[in-house]
Amino acid sequence: MGSIVPFQDLNLMPSPSAAASTAASTAAAATLPLLTPKIEPKTEPFDEPVPTHQLEPGQNTPESLLSESAPGFFSNSENTPESQPPDRDNVYSEFYRISELFRTAFAKRLRKYGDVDVLDPDSRAIVTVNHQDAQLSNAVVPRIKPMKRSGELVRVTDLSAEDERYFRDVVRRTRMLYDSLRVFAVYEEEKRRGIGQGRRARGDLTASSVMKERQLWLNRDKRIVGSIPGVQIGDVFFFRMELLVVGLHGHSQAGIDYLPGSQSANGEPIATSIIVSGGYEDDEDAGDVLIYTGHGGQDKLSRQCEHQKLEGGNLAMERSMHYGIEVRVIRGFRYQGSVSSKVYVYDGLYKIHDCWFDVGKSGFGVYKYKLLRIEGQPEMGSAILRFADSLRTKPLSVRPKGYLSLDISGKKENVPVLLFNDIDGDYEPLYYEYLVRTVFPPFVFTQGSNGAGCDCVSGCTDRCFCAVKNGGEFAYDHNGYLLRGKPVIFECGAFCQCPPTCRNRVSQRGLRNRLEVFRSRETGWGVRSLDLIHAGAFICEYAGVVLTMEQAQIFSMNGDSLIYPNRFSARWGEWGDLSQVFSDYMRPSHPSIPPLDFAMDVSRMRNVACYISHSPTPNVMVQFVLYDHNNLMFPHLMLFALENIPPLRELSIDYGVADEWSGKLAICN
The missing domain is CATH 2.170.270.10 (SET domain)
Known part of the structure; x- marks a missing residue:
C-alpha cells in the first residue's frame, strides 16, 4: 500500500537568499517606467470560456440541458422501468477511503518536528497536518464532502502495482463518464437547435459542471504535489475542463495552479502545476529545459502591456523553487483533427532551478523561471505526438x-x-x-x-x-x-x-x-x-x-x-x-x-x-x-x-x- 504524505509546516520566514532575490527583483523593477501592474492569473490561449456562470441569456443550464433530454436515452426504449435508487457504494467513495488509509498506514513511521509530521526532512514542503484527521477508521466510509477544493498539500508515494491499477481504473472511468456526458450534451444541444445554428455547443462545460454538482471530480479533498495517482505521462486531453475533473490542474484559464498564501499555514503560496501553451512571448520551450514566464500585465489580446509583480502565481513559483517542490507540466498546442482544435498532454514533473526578473520582448518587466525535467521519467507525451506526426508523413x-x-x-x-x-x-x-x-x-x-x-x-x-x-x-x-x-x-x-x-x-x-x-x-x-x-x-x-x-x-x-x-x-x-x-x-x-x-x-x-x-x-x-x-x-x-x-x-x-x-x-x- 502506498502513502499520502502530508507536508511539514516550516512556518519560517523566507531564506536570506530568497529575500535577496526579492530585493534584487524589486530594484530591477524600479529601473523601469513606473506603472500599476494588473493582479491577475496567468491566462493561456483558451478555446473554452469560463464554465457554468457565463451562459448566454436564456440558455439552459448544464443541469437542465441533460435533464430535458429524451427519456428514451436514460431507460429501455421498449419499456420505461421505475427509477432505481442511486448507487451509494460507488468507486469514488472507495477512492477517498483508500486515500485516508494511505495517510494513516505510514503514520507510525513519521518523526515529530514541532507540531507537524515529517517523513523526509529534505522534502522542505509546507502546510500543517491535522492529527485528528489522521486517526485510522475502518468502520465507516467517509461521506464525500461538498466540492470545495482543499488547502492541504500532500504527496503520494510508494504506490504498489495493484494500487496503480486501481487508481488508473478510477481515472479511466471518470474520463469515460466525462466524455460520454460531453458527446451526449453536444448531441442534445444540436438536436434542439439544429446543426450549425447559434454558438458552438459546449459539451465540455456541461459535462464538467454536471460532474461537479454530482461530486464526481477527483482529488478535491487534497491538493496533490507531484504525480496524480492514475494519470500517466503522455495522457492526452482535449479540453481544459477535463484537467480540472481529474485534478491534474485546478484552473480553467490560469496557467499557474497554486495553493494561495491565505490557505497555507505560514502564509506562503506554493505552485503545483503549470500549463505551457504559447500564451507568453517570452516563454522558451526546449522540452526538458523550459523558460517559463510569470503571469500578469497582459491585455485582452494577450499582449504584454504592464510590468509583472512577485505575487500570486509568480510568488508561488518562486516559493516552490525555494522549497524544492516539483511542479506538473502540461503542454497545450494546436492539433489538426482534434475535436477542440487543441490538445493538452501531460509531460511529467519538473523542478524550478532559477528565477529572475527581466525585460521582456515587449519592453515590460516579466518574471522568468527555469525548469528542468526530473530524470528517470517516461518520454514526454508532447515529444511522442511530434514523433508520430513525422512517422505519418x-x-x-x-x-x-x-x-x-x-x-x-x-x-x-x-x-x-x-x-x-x-x-x-x-x-x-x-x-x-x-x-x-x-x-x-x-x-x-x-x-x-x-x-x-x-x-x-x-x-x-x-x-x-x-x-x-x-x-x-x-x-x-x-x-x-x-x-x-x-x-x-x-x-x-x-x-x-x-x-x-x-x-x-x-x-x-x-x-x-x-x-x-x-x-x-x-x-x-x-x-x-x-x-x-x-x-x-x-x-x-x-x-x-x-x-x-x-x-x-x-x-x-x-x-x-x-x-x-x-x-x-x-x-x-x-x-x-x-x-x-x-x-x-x-x-x-x-x-x-x-x-x-x-x-x-x-x-x-x-x-x-x-x-x-x-x-x-x-x-x-x-x-x-x-x-x-x-x-x-x-x-x-x-x-x-x-x-x-x-x-x-x-x-x-x-x-x-x-x-x-x-x-x-x-x-x-
Whole structure:
C-alpha cells in the first residue's frame, strides 16, 4: 500500500537568499517606467470560456440541458422501468477511503518536528497536518464532502502495482463518464437547435459542471504535489475542463495552479502545476529545459502591456523553487483533427532551478523561471505526438530500419497498415491474406428480415425506419462518435435509400486511423495508432471467417486460431453509462440480441484487429453492428475507443473468459 504524505509546516520566514532575490527583483523593477501592474492569473490561449456562470441569456443550464433530454436515452426504449435508487457504494467513495488509509498506514513511521509530521526532512514542503484527521477508521466510509477544493498539500508515494491499477481504473472511468456526458450534451444541444445554428455547443462545460454538482471530480479533498495517482505521462486531453475533473490542474484559464498564501499555514503560496501553451512571448520551450514566464500585465489580446509583480502565481513559483517542490507540466498546442482544435498532454514533473526578473520582448518587466525535467521519467507525451506526426508523413526517414511492410493490407484499407519489427526476425503477419471485412456463410443473408430499409433519400433523421430499429435513436452523433453502447446497433445498409455519407453508416466506412502492427517484448505482436484517437470513435472491424460451432469444433482439433465473439467482455455497457449522474438511467437492453453461437477463423485470413492484445483494463471495446444483413445471430464485431488513445500507445481489448476446451485465452496471437 502506498502513502499520502502530508507536508511539514516550516512556518519560517523566507531564506536570506530568497529575500535577496526579492530585493534584487524589486530594484530591477524600479529601473523601469513606473506603472500599476494588473493582479491577475496567468491566462493561456483558451478555446473554452469560463464554465457554468457565463451562459448566454436564456440558455439552459448544464443541469437542465441533460435533464430535458429524451427519456428514451436514460431507460429501455421498449419499456420505461421505475427509477432505481442511486448507487451509494460507488468507486469514488472507495477512492477517498483508500486515500485516508494511505495517510494513516505510514503514520507510525513519521518523526515529530514541532507540531507537524515529517517523513523526509529534505522534502522542505509546507502546510500543517491535522492529527485528528489522521486517526485510522475502518468502520465507516467517509461521506464525500461538498466540492470545495482543499488547502492541504500532500504527496503520494510508494504506490504498489495493484494500487496503480486501481487508481488508473478510477481515472479511466471518470474520463469515460466525462466524455460520454460531453458527446451526449453536444448531441442534445444540436438536436434542439439544429446543426450549425447559434454558438458552438459546449459539451465540455456541461459535462464538467454536471460532474461537479454530482461530486464526481477527483482529488478535491487534497491538493496533490507531484504525480496524480492514475494519470500517466503522455495522457492526452482535449479540453481544459477535463484537467480540472481529474485534478491534474485546478484552473480553467490560469496557467499557474497554486495553493494561495491565505490557505497555507505560514502564509506562503506554493505552485503545483503549470500549463505551457504559447500564451507568453517570452516563454522558451526546449522540452526538458523550459523558460517559463510569470503571469500578469497582459491585455485582452494577450499582449504584454504592464510590468509583472512577485505575487500570486509568480510568488508561488518562486516559493516552490525555494522549497524544492516539483511542479506538473502540461503542454497545450494546436492539433489538426482534434475535436477542440487543441490538445493538452501531460509531460511529467519538473523542478524550478532559477528565477529572475527581466525585460521582456515587449519592453515590460516579466518574471522568468527555469525548469528542468526530473530524470528517470517516461518520454514526454508532447515529444511522442511530434514523433508520430513525422512517422505519418515520412516513416522510412524517421525509422529507416524495422519496417517489414508499409501496407500489409495491400491497399485494401482506406489508409495503409504498417508492419514494424526491430526486435527479432518474426515475419508472421506477412504470411496471412488480409481480410477487410468478415466473411459470413451464405445462409446468413437468406435468414432474417431482409429487404427492409429506410427511404431517407437526403439523409436520415431520428424518426426514420432505421432509428426505430435502434429503439428510437441513432447510436452516433453528427461527428460519428458513439453516444452509448448497445447490445447491437442497426446501421443503414444496402436496402436503405440514404447516401453513403449518412450519419448512420459509421463503422462500414472502414479504417480511418493509420494503424501499425508492431513487435513487442511484452505482448508479442501488438497494434498502435499513428493518429490520436478520440474516445467513442470507430477504429476498425474485427474480421475473420465465420464458422458454426460444429465447424469450429473440427477446426479447433487442428490447432487453428479461432475467436469466439460471445466471450468478449460486454464493455459496450461502460460507454455512455450515466448511472452516476441520473438515478433512472438503465443499461440499454434494446435492441436485444440472442446468445452468439458462432466462431471466427483467423488462421489464414485476418486483418489488423487480430493483433490487438488482451488487457483487463482495455482502451478498446467490441460493439456488435448489423448493416449488410439483419440476422441477429451473426453481427459484425466493430471496435470503438473507450478513451482518448494517444499516438503510439498500444491498443487493447478484453477478450473475456478462457477457452472452454484448452483453458487458454482465445487470442489469435
